[in-house]
Amino acid sequence: MKKIFSLFVLAMMVLVLAACGGGNDGASEGSATEGGDSGETKTIRAGIGLNDSHPQYLALLEWKKIVEEKTDGAIKVETYHSSQLGDDRAMTEALQLGSQEVTIPSTAPIANFVPEYSVFDFPFLFPNEQVADKVLDGEVGQKFLDKLEDQNLVGLAYWENGFRDVTNSERAIETASDFEGLKLRTMENDLHLDAFKALGANPTPMAFGELFTAMQQGTVDGQENPIPTIYLQGFYEVQDYVSTTHHIYSPFVFLMSKEFFDGLTEEQQTIVTEAAVEAGALNRELNREAVAEYAEELKAEGMNYNDVTPEARAEMVKIVQPVLDEYAEKIGKETVQEVYDAVAEAEAELAE
Numbered sequence: 608m609k610k611i612f613s614l615f616v617l618a619m620m621v622l623v624l625a626a627c628g629g630g631n632d633g634a635s636e637g638s639a640t641e642g643g644d645s646g647e648t649k650t651i652r653a654g655i656g657l658n659d660s661h662p663q664y665l666a667l668l669e670w671k672k673i674v675e676e677k678t679d680g681a682i683k684v685e686t687y688h689s690s691q692l693g694d695d696r697a698m699t700e701a702l703q704l705g706s707q708e709v710t711i712p713s714t715a716p717i718a719n720f721v722p723e724y725s726v727f728d729f730p731f732l733f734p735n736e737q738v739a740d741k742v743l744d745g746e747v748g749q750k751f752l753d754k755l756e757d758q759n760l761v762g763l764a765y766w767e768n769g770f771r772d773v774t775n776s777e778r779a780i781e782t783a784s785d786f787e788g789l790k791l792r793t794m795e796n797d798l799h800l801d802a803f804k805a806l807g808a809n810p811t812p813m814a815f816g817e818l819f820t821a822m823q824q825g826t827v828d829g830q831e832n833p834i835p836t837i838y839l840q841g842f843y844e845v846q847d848y849v850s851t852t853h854h855i856y857s858p859f860v861f862l863m864s865k866e867f868f869d870g871l872t873e874e875q876q877t878i879v880t881e882a883a884v885e886a887g888a889l890n891r892e893l894n895r896e897a898v899a900e901y902a903e904e905l906k907a908e909g910m911n912y913n914d915v916t917p918e919a920r921a922e923m924v925k926i927v928q929p930v931l932d933e934y935a936e937k938i939g940k941e942t943v944q945e946v947y948d949a950v951a952e953a954e955a956e957l958a959e
């Protein structure tokens with residue numbers, strides 16, 4: 608079996624070599640990892656779960672453009688959307704193995720690799736996007752990116768998924784009790800699972816790529832994601848209610864395989880990192896501009912839209928507090944406190 612596999616690999620390599628005619632467009636994995644200044648073209652396969660109309664993909668195209676221009680074509684970027692290369696978790700694993708170079712998951716699935724990342728999924732941690740930017744782009748955010756190295760991952764920048772709202776096919780979520788018995792898809796993250804259980808829902812973790820069909824077939828009643836995703840992925844076709852719970856601000860993390868990153872020249876490392884920050888700014892801008900407009904579109908598509916009151920949110924957080932205490936214990940209370948302190952500091956600075 609092994610032999611057949613190596614023969615297959617060999618045949619593939621011959622094909623690839625033949626296809627690039629000895630040129631400098633060698634997109635093989637070998638060239639991706641040999642690195643150095645050899646003048647070879649290094650190819651990056653960058654995959655995301657969302658579709659090609661989402662601000663995340665548009666920003667990824669921007670990243671590709673900057674990287675290809677600044678490296679004079681020494682790095683080539685191939686982009687894949689709609690979970691073509693797998694879901695967030697599988698793609699992150701592929702990065703660890705060095706069989707894929709870039710992915711941009713939400714922080715929630717990253718908690719399966721670095722448990723401390725769960726802190727970003729504490730409900731109502733970030734009061735608004737500006738505070739999130741300050742904390743994530745500051746010292747604390749960098750500390751979290753550094754924690755990825757042990758997992759064979761390099762975090763280049765934070766991008767934005769955004770504040771998450773609930774949709775479902777049963778009823779408007781106005782108060783915490785409306786979660787009762789709702790079959791809700793969650794991301795693959797234990798804190799999400801436990802928090803929605805505490806609220807009385809019946810949560811199921813599921814890969815994003817399976818979600819639309821699951822809602823269509825009624826395997827789940829609902830899900831939670833930011834408004835741009837709800838609109839651009841066409842969830843309004845299979846969901847009747849959207850409620851602005853805003854329960855979590857989901858950051859994206861721009862991840863690169865450490866093996867690949869280490870094989871880049873220093874100059875290339877700087878280029879890919881700075882480009883991730885620059886394209887991330889575009890991702891945030893496009894995302895934020897889109898929210899109000901897409902909320903209107905969802906109403907126009909016939910969805911029942913309700914704003915959740917601050918009182919109802921406060922009640923929800925009270926119910927999930929024991930879950931949060933449990934996770935603070937698991938993650939380490941100091942780490943959690945450090946993040947909350949950074950949030951308070953950022954809030955104070957922005958209020959000046």
Ligand code: TK8
Pocket residue numbers: 655656657694695711712713768794814815831832833836857
């Ligand atoms: C896309 C995911 C998605 C996330 C989820 O790959 O799974 O619900 O919010 O947008 O990162």
